[in-house]
Amino acid sequence: MSGASYSSSACTLPGLMPNGHQKSSSEKRCHFQMPLHYPKYRKTDYETMPEWKVDSLLSEYGLPVIGDVNQKRKFAMGAFLWPSQHE
Structure with a gap:
């Protein structure tokens, strides 16, 4: 799986980047967000x-x-x- 990238639905709000800088409304910045609980199945x-x-x-x-x-x-x-x- 190396080299593969996956996106999730966790995206920043339109017009704001995580560091507080502005971005255009046409840009969409998404990132992977680990769910709170790691699955505990056998x-x-x-x-x-x-x-x-x-x-x-x-x-x-x-x-x-x-x-x-x-x-x-x-x-x-x-x-x-x-x-x-x-x-």
Whole structure:
């Protein structure tokens, strides 16, 4: 996933930049914003999680929601489980 960039819906207000400088109204500055709570699911939770829930989780973190349900589950496990939890 190196070199990939993802955007989320966290954007600055029109006309204001984070440092207080003005910008034109046609510019839109977006950035990734980490949700407050890191998901605390086990491997077995991901393996049985319904597709809509996997989609929602990945979207919440600004991660891609592509592939079939098994690919999404595998991606979520790789993103959110520590290596020792993959066993």
